Amino acid sequence: MDWGAVVVAAGRGTRMGAADNKPYLKLAGRTVLAHTLEAFERSSSVSSIILVVTSGEQRKAAEIISVEGFCKVTLIIPGGAERQDSVYAGLAALSTEGVLVHDAARPLVTSEQIEACCRAAEEHGSAALAVPVKDTIKVSDGNGFIVATPERRTLWSVQTPQAFSRQELMQAHREAQEEGATATDDAMLLERLGRKIAIVQGDYANLKITTPEDLPIAELLLARRHGKEINND
Ligand SMILES: Nc1ccn([C@@H]2O[C@H](COP(=O)(O)OP(=O)(O)OP(=O)(O)O)[C@@H](O)[C@H]2O)c(=O)n1
Numbered sequence: 541m542d543w544g545a546v547v548v549a550a551g552r553g554t555r556m557g558a559a560d561n562k563p564y565l566k567l568a569g570r571t572v573l574a575h576t577l578e579a580f581e582r583s584s585s586v587s588s589i590i591l592v593v594t595s596g597e598q599r600k601a602a603e604i605i606s607v608e609g610f611c612k613v614t615l616i617i618p619g620g621a622e623r624q625d626s627v628y629a630g631l632a633a634l635s636t637e638g639v640l641v642h643d644a645a646r647p648l649v650t651s652e653q654i655e656a657c658c659r660a661a662e663e664h665g666s667a668a669l670a671v672p673v674k675d676t677i678k679v680s681d682g683n684g685f686i687v688a689t690p691e692r693r694t695l696w697s698v699q700t701p702q703a704f705s706r707q708e709l710m711q712a713h714r715e716a717q718e719e720g721a722t723a724t725d726d727a728m729l730l731e732r733l734g735r736k737i738a739i740v741q742g743d744y745a746n747l748k749i750t751t752p753e754d755l756p757i758a759e760l761l762l763a764r765r766h767g768k769e770i771n772n773d
């Protein structure tokens with residue numbers, strides 16, 4: 541199966557509150573976007589990447605790709621108001637049979653995780669990287685009171701990449717648009733159609749850079765990863 545990636549980087553970074561949008565923030569001397577794209581560049585299954593950016597940031601993204609010497613990014617296109625809109629724009633610009641959808645804001649993804657998602661989707665149809673929830677999760681009544689405690693052993697914190705048949709995911713997006721359904725990840729759009737999505741156990745280190753404290757945590761995790769690589773040589 542040939543695989544392409546849609547990397548969504550068209551958010552606003554409201555919760556980060558930085559002057560620059562998250563993909564252009566520095567992490568261990570490189571941009572968040574460079575770290576993210578490198579994992580896809582290294583992945584032997586991925587032939588092409590569509591990068592979806594905030595309108596007006598195409599040149600900034602292109603500069604990073606050129607400096608880094610990345611060669612799989614075939615298009616840099618503007619995204620939409622919501623993540624769902626940005627993903628759909630990327631899907632429409634891609635032509636591969638399989639698609640990996642990934643948040644640019646997850647720069648610690650590895651090419652091994654990308655490959656594992658591809659293999660699981662080839663076997664089961666769709667797949668998403670996820671980690672078991674560590675905390676006990678409560679459901680609130682919306683007024684500050686706890687009403688329920690879901691069984692923790694059934695709960696997973698879902699990450700990206702998520703891997704699908706591109707046509708199937710596009711169809712799920714179209715149906716959601718027609719019915720006004722919104723989703724914070726792509727797996728949700730197939731879940732609502734009753735499709736099976738395999739869980740690929742990922743790594744807690746594949747965190748999403750969301751709020752300011754995430755950057756120093758990501759720096760520490762990267763340093764640990766590189767330290768390990770050096771010790772293993
Ligand atoms: N309209 C949007 C919204 C989000 N994203 C992307 O989806 C990923 C996950 O979104 P999130 O981390 O929530 O990013 P932001 O929307 O930038 O953050 P915030 O919600 O704090 O504004 C990010 O890589 C972000 O760039 C996107 O491409 N288009």
Ligand SMILES: C[C@](O)(CO)[C@H](O)COP(=O)(O)O
Binds near residue numbers: 623643697698699725
């Ligand atoms: C897709 C996602 O990464 C799964 O954890 C996440 O839902 C996207 O982030 P957002 O903050 O909901 O936009």
